[in-house]
Amino acid sequence: MSKDIYSGQCVSVSIQGIDEVIKALESQYSQKKVTRAERKAMEVSGRYVKDHIKHNIVGYKRTGATVRELIAEKPRRRAGQMTAKIGWDGKGTYQRWRLVHLNEWGYMRNGKHINPRGVGAIRKAVEGSLKEAAEMQFRILKETLGGLHA
Incomplete structure (x- = not known):
């Protein structure tokens, strides 16, 4: 089981093991309290990943529009899963969402594959921030719920 922390135009990432922690918490606390803590943890870790991406896509920067238009939505429950896009x-x-995939994966011009500056920067940023984001979620759940006993 997993929690989606990133589901944008180019990369989709899940953190494994969070569902088991949530189920253990729901057995000890009310579902409302766990949901509130889960939303807070997702929001904070989502902002962390967004900031990490912003820092890494500076390589494409010309006008700054790509960096400015990067957003992190508030966490929502979709099909039983808490997600933060x-x-x-x-x-x-x-x-800029129309051009981000070209910078991330490259493109073809006259039959030749072009790799722009910063190819793979988003993927690298997300992969580089996953461990810290998972630890951050766990830490926030622990602080919000007053310690984990499971």
């Missing part, structure tokens, strides 16, 4: 705002002035 991180991606690019489609309502922004420059609508």
Whole structure:
């Protein structure tokens, strides 16, 4: 089982083992209290991953629109899973979400594959922040619920 902490235009990532912790917590605390703590943990770790991505995509920066339009949505329960999406705002002035995949994966021009500056930067940023994000979620759950006894 897993918790999605990133589900944006280019990369989808899950942290394994969080569901087991949540089930153990729900057996000791009310579901409302656990949900509140879970949302807080997801929100904080989502912001951490977003900031990590922002720091790593500076390589594409020309106008700064790609960095400015990066957003982290508030956590929501979808199909029984708490998710916090991180991606690019489609309502922004420059609508960078249309170009992010080109910077992340490259593109073809005249039959030749072009690797722009910063290829794979988002993937590297997300993978580099996963362990800390999972630890952060656990720490926040522990602080919010007053210690884990499971």
